[in-house]
Amino acid sequence: MMRELRYRDKNTAIHQLNPVVKLAWAATIIVLSLIFDHPLYVMVLLGTTITLLKSANVWREWIPLLKLSLWLGASIIVINAMVSCHGNHVLVIAPFTLPVLGQAVITMEAIAFSAAMAVKLLVIISAFAFVNLTVHPDDIMSILIKMKLPYKSVLVTSLSTRFIPCLIEDMQRINDAYRTRGMRLDTGSWFRRLKNRAGIIIPLLSSSLDRAVQIAEAMEARAFGARQKRTFYKDIKFSRMDRITLVFILLPCGVGITMRIFNYGGYEYYPSLSIINLSSFILLSLVILTLLLLAILPLAILQRRIEFD
Amino acid sequence: MIKLRDFTFTYNGTVQPALQNVSLTIEDGEFILITGSSGGGKSTLCRCFNGLVPHFYGGIISGRAEVQGMDILRTPPKELATKVGMVFQDPENQLVTSNVEREIAFGLENLGFPISLIARRIEEALDTAGIANLRVRKHHELSGGEKQKVAIASVLALHPEVLVLDEPTSELDPQSAEEVLRLLERLNDELGITIIVVEHRLDRVVHLVDRVLVMNEGSIQANGQPREVMNTDALGPGKPPVIRLMQRLRVKGLKLGKLPLTVKEARLELQKVLRNISRSEFTDDRLYTKPVLKVDKLWFSYGDRAVLRNIKMTINKGEFTAIMGRNASGKTTLVKHLNGLLKPGKGRVIIGGIDTSQHSVAELSRQVGYVFQNPNDHLFADTVEEEVAFSLRNQGSEEAQINKSVERILNQFRLARYRQSYPRNLSGGEKQRLALASVLVTRPKIIILDEPTRGMDYALKLELIGFLTDYCKRGNSVVMVTHDVETVAECADRVILLSEGRVVVDGNKREVLSKALLFSPQINRLAQALSRFGISDTTLTIDEMIGQIV
Incomplete structure (x- = not known):
């Protein structure tokens, strides 16, 4: 969805x-x-x-x-x-x-x-x-910036929404890996199911952290935060x-x-x-x-x- | 110019330096290839060129490093951004905005450039990277190769003098990889930009570069022109197949001129020395007749989009099957049906008499093991020992049996000394071995691997091939999804080629890989050109080629 x-x-x-x-x-x-x-x-x-x-x-x-x-x-x-x-x-x-x-x-x-x-x-x-x-998600970002919200906070919010589908894909993939190792995720009491599902948290967290570091590297390599005042190519007119x-x-x-x-x-x-x-x-x-x-x-x-x- | 003098760098929290006494000079306009073993310091060296090491990662430094006249210790990456552009391995995780035009503008906006200049630079970057048609597209609508070109364009817009690319093609299919490398060649030739690229697949790139650096355990093992480096032992067995062939022919006493870097150069060299030989035909005498898995009239759709169309195939006992095809041809969707991760829309998948639609993935995991591309996806436990025991516990094995099996598999995969280590702290190769061990410990009759050799150095690849061929010899079956034609030529028995969800070819590897244009290994392309001398055009491997010539 x-x-x-x-x-x-x-x-x-x-x-x-x-x-x-x-x-x-x-x-x-x-x-x-x-x-x-x-x-x-x-x-x-x-x-x-x-x-x-x-x-x-x-x-x-x-x-x-x-x-x-x-x-x-x-x-x-x-x-x-x-x-x-x-x-x-x-x-x-x-x-x-x-x-x-x-x-x-x-x-x-x-x-x-x-x-x-x-x-x-x-x-x-x-x-x-x-x-x-x-x-367009970038337009929402531009509006929020125009409303004088801090650029860094707006960018973090925009990045989080952009990567939600990636996070869902990661979760699906790790879930699949878990099931192929013989873990039953849909049987047993709800407590057992919850406990079994908790196992995917560490790999999911780890892949999310890797992703976050990679994005931060890519931003740094493209001069993020180099100037006090940044320009906005697509300004809302x-x-x-x-x-x-x-x-x-x-x-x-x-x-x-x-x-x-x-x-x-x-x-x-x-x-x-x-x-x-x-x-x-x-x-x-x-x-x-x-x-x-x-x-x-x-x-x-x-x-x-x-x-x- | 880039100058490093006795440069040593150790990451915080580690003892072993990632780079050790590296001295190196790179002149303006050079095209440099950095290669070597996994964990050898290639990525760390790349990150030195734009200051991510030490400013982003932090650590202990000694020696000097200057990039375009700037001391990297005193210049942060954001200041170096207009001098050195960097493109990373994963195309998805380096795009910050949500569409192409805004992505290219991102760096320019950060530098506070006026709007008119940003507009001009965007035009230039789009044209230079040849992606003007993608201008308003969103990232999720792009293929991996297109995303990587967008990443290159977004760096080019900053007019860098040096472009550093850390394994830019490892996540791409062969065609996309080819396009990206062709773009790099053009940027170096026409614009004089210094290109530094890290790559494992040397056959793709070695003929394009001016110099090759081989890194191992944090230091430079070899540094010179491609032919010089290929003549040393610094790369071990990781040289392109034609180069290995020619070197072995020399050892056998054939008088050959300069070492060839491409199939064409090898052909020209061999034409000088080859006399007509009696044609020998290769036959693969191993016949596999005992079916263990049957796919019957399988159809599958994601929403309205049919992904698999009427697939019929059988996997036999002891057979090594490679599934190949372009991206989005349905390869991964097909193999996910073989262990019940996906259930057929229409048709049936039968494993050892069991219909997969009637059983859970956990039940089917006793018969079919599945190794995902990223070994990290397999690691759930706190110790290596527990990781390997995890599948056995889920299957309800007894404790004595678990201990015995864990011991056996840890020894087999040379992981016994890490039994109490945290799995995620292992090196790349060790993680790969652990992922495989954690699946094979339950002794499934069939093992499925999804792109296992992607981004792997040659030594690791050889190790993996060794494990898999040995596994097949014991009467088990391997199904491997891959783009890696060279690995398939070495170890597979059979190749299934998919296109748009249909099986277009299913046959012996020699029938499928020889006489093909795209899906043929280097040695076969050479053999095809030399067939008029009596060389069989179904030759696939170096040994087969040498057997005919010498």
Whole structure:
């Protein structure tokens, strides 16, 4: 899955957008998913994120992440439903007791609340995936440097992410070597399995350290740290069109925060699920929010045309 | 110019110097080959040229070392970077950014060059290395050879006067290695850059260089023009096959002129002395008819990509089989099916009557041993003794049996005196022996080796070949994935050639390796050219060639 989540230049209008704009869009989605509780608003956020992933042609790469999120979501629903005994509408009273928590009572409210949380989690994971799949890792590094974060720390972070796939390959290879020596990794109690797997830590650590030394050598040999001030060949430039796009992207964030201040976009799950009132204001705000969040698409196409001309 | 005078260097925490009284002068524009045994000090010497020794590693130094007029003791590597460029062995672990253009810019950015100059230098470096088409590619989309060219370009962008390369081709397939060496030749010829390259495969490079340095135990054993050095004993048996052939022919009394460095030179020399001889044909009389492993209509895919397509083959008892083919032809994927590490998508793999899809890797390890390319991947235990006993314990052997088997294998692989040592502290050759011992201790009927000779010096290679041929003689089977045609010609019985996941040739090594263009050893290429004199064009080894000529 790590390989599938790597950036690939798909040559779409979204890929060619300024990376700051895409980061701002993902940040807006994350902020809104954190502040909105109302299921309809959360669904709008999910719908717009999926539309963008589809427009950027990274839909296929997102599918494995969707599957992972569904598993995570299912776990959240099961655990929350078992653990939380709030809510007026009891669906099941389990014939067993849980340690500390007592008798497990499953309520409709607990299921609805955890389902909403699972969707929020999916939105946040998808927003991160959007950034990962459409922004070049070196561009993220450039943005962080532009934000005045120390270059060395940013480089270390970037190197760590670049070498994660290598680390996974090392682990797989050492795991294979371990199995070919007759070690059973998938049989026995979980404690036995954990203990058996612990054996690969030393070779893995050793190969990672070797790698780290080799990279450090290569950097030193290419004058890393030779000058106090270093230049950046690929600097992130900000055009007027980028600024306009950025305003459109930050607008829904402002709208969302204002709505929450005036107590719109909230939803009560406990003690009973509130009625979803589709008032004209709510419908209008949903439409406006959707349009503002999707404004990035026509703006990206327009920007591409301007650059092409 | 590079000047070393009585230079001695000892790494921190060690007693034995890695370099001992090294005195050496390298003139501007020379092409130097450094070779010698593993652990002989070649890499340490290379790291002196750009100041990584002593500034990066630290240690005790005596003597003097000057590089392009700068004292390396007073000049850190970052300052030497514009004078000496260095390219390392592993192409993956020297690329810092994530795409080609940014990689080339990295060193220039570190030096604070203006953007316009960086842009110009990138263009120059891309063109010089012949990789302009890769400009926007990401590293994970590149082959090993392309990555190594990117590493060279990223160093060239700094306009170095000296380019040092530490085993740049050891991780590459033969074609990629050839391309990298051709690039080095061009950089030396056309741009006058001093090239210093460490290489074990002398046949690839000896004819390109002006001077050869042979290093052993930290000192220079020989230093001179290629022919001079090849005429000494400094390299032991590690000379290219044509050179060994010609030297042995001289000993047998044949009057030959100058020592040849290439197949062409050897051909021209031999043409002068050869008279028509009666053609002799070689037949390999050993027949292997007892199947121990059968692959039947095997298909395998990674996602949508088919990697193995309808593979059918049989491995026989006592047979030494080499699996060859270009990179990504499916070699490693195929052998991973032979011990159950991968299960067939379609088809079956049967070992001694057992279907691999029904059994775990641990169960199959009793029958099939697997040696990975990097011996470090095999080392899990705290002592050599425990390392060897590890597989036996996993198989549930009794303590008395374990002690007996460990004793036997430690003696056989000359590791008994290291029994209490920490495995990772052993030398490269000892680790290789330990990796092999730890697999062979369970006496598997079949042993699989994935690129075991890559980056190995000739002496170690000979040792490995010795162990493996001896193992086959005892009625066991060896399957070896390799690019090393010379080793295959020496020791294999049979060669399977893969291409795009299919078996394209499967036959006796003589049928496959002779009369081929890419997969033929040096001696066979010479024999093909001399066939009009009656030399058999199926000749593969030096002994066979000498037998016909003398």
